Amino acid sequence: TPLHIAAIKGKKEIAELLLSHGANVNAFDSLNRTPLHNAAIKGKKEIAELLLSHxxxxNQFDPSKSTPLHIAAIxxxxxxxxxxxxxGQMSTHLIL
Structure with a gap:
């Protein structure tokens, strides 16, 4: 989705615009990842904060059973x- 692309590219203003027009913050892309997964993959802190605030x-798993938290750690x-x-969003249990 456009929000996934904005997350990967670190385009905060575009992400804000998309979210203000109703973009689904937890939508899945063709790889079954959310925009937050993509922000974690690229280390886009400001995008992650924006997505979390929306x-x-x-704690959403991708097909490899990784959450955005797992990805950031790895x-x-x-x-x-x-x-x-x-x-304060960290899960108290991690599946590694």
């Missing part, structure tokens, strides 16, 4: 992990 599900995205922690 109700993105940090890829060593420390700023993003810190963001997830401070927002």
């Amino acid at each position: 109700g993105a599900n940090i 890829k060593g995205k420390k700023r993003l992990l810190n963001c997830f922690y401070h927002i």
Whole structure:
């Protein structure tokens, strides 16, 4: 979806516009990932914060059973992990 692309590219203004016009923050792309998964893959902290503030599900699994939190940890995205922690969205149990 356009929101997935905005998340990958780190285009916060476009993501804000899409969300303000009703874009589904938890929509799946062709790889069954959400925009938050894509933000985690690319380490886009500001996009992740925006998506979370609009109700993105940090506990959503992709086909490989990874959540955005798992992806951020595996890829060593420390700023993003810190963001997830401070927002209080971290799951207390991880499936690794």
